[in-house]
Amino acid sequence: MVKPSDRLDKVCTRPPVPPPERTAAKCALCMKPLAKENMVTKDGKSFCCTAAADQFFASDAQYQEYMSRSKGGGFGRFLKKVIVLLVLLALGAAAYFYFFGEGKDGLSVDEMKKKAAEAMDSVKQ
Numbered sequence: 854m855v856k857p858s859d860r861l862d863k864v865c866t867r868p869p870v871p872p873p874e875r876t877a878a879k880c881a882l883c884m885k886p887l888a889k890e891n892m893v894t895k896d897g898k899s900f901c902c903t904a905a906a907d908q909f910f911a912s913d914a915q916y917q918e919y920m921s922r923s924k925g926g927g928f929g930r931f932l933k934k935v936i937v938l939l940v941l942l943a944l945g946a947a948a949y950f951y952f953f954g955e956g957k958d959g960l961s962v963d964e965m966k967k968k969a970a971e972a973m974d975s976v977k978q
């Protein structure tokens with residue numbers, strides 16, 4: 854695993870740090886202060902070199918892709934869980950009202966199983 858700081862050292866050149874009154878911007882990638890003559894601008898952002906700009910937008914695109922992928926997958930899994938939970942709740946409620954809602958009690962295990970099978974069939978229809 855490459856640490857971000859290692860990548861920055863490879864990409865960002867080290868232009869001379871300008872005195873505060875000549876600092877025009879900061880590199881959006883490495884955050885070093887830049888003088889106007891050392892500054893590279895791309896899509897409204899300032900960088901210390903074109904390689905830094907490329908690196909910034911490449912990693913930004915990767916980050917956006919990663920976010921959309923993980924967000925979509927996470928939401929899909931969450932939705933599936935909710936649907937399964939709702940189906941289970943509906944089945945449970947249906948079974949509860951079917952067996953106990955009309956005062957039916959004293960059923961044997963075999964009768965319960967038969968009623969459960971009937972309930973499942975009626976839910977499927």
Ligand SMILES: [Zn+2]
Nearest residue numbers: 865880883901
């Ligand atoms: Zn930089």
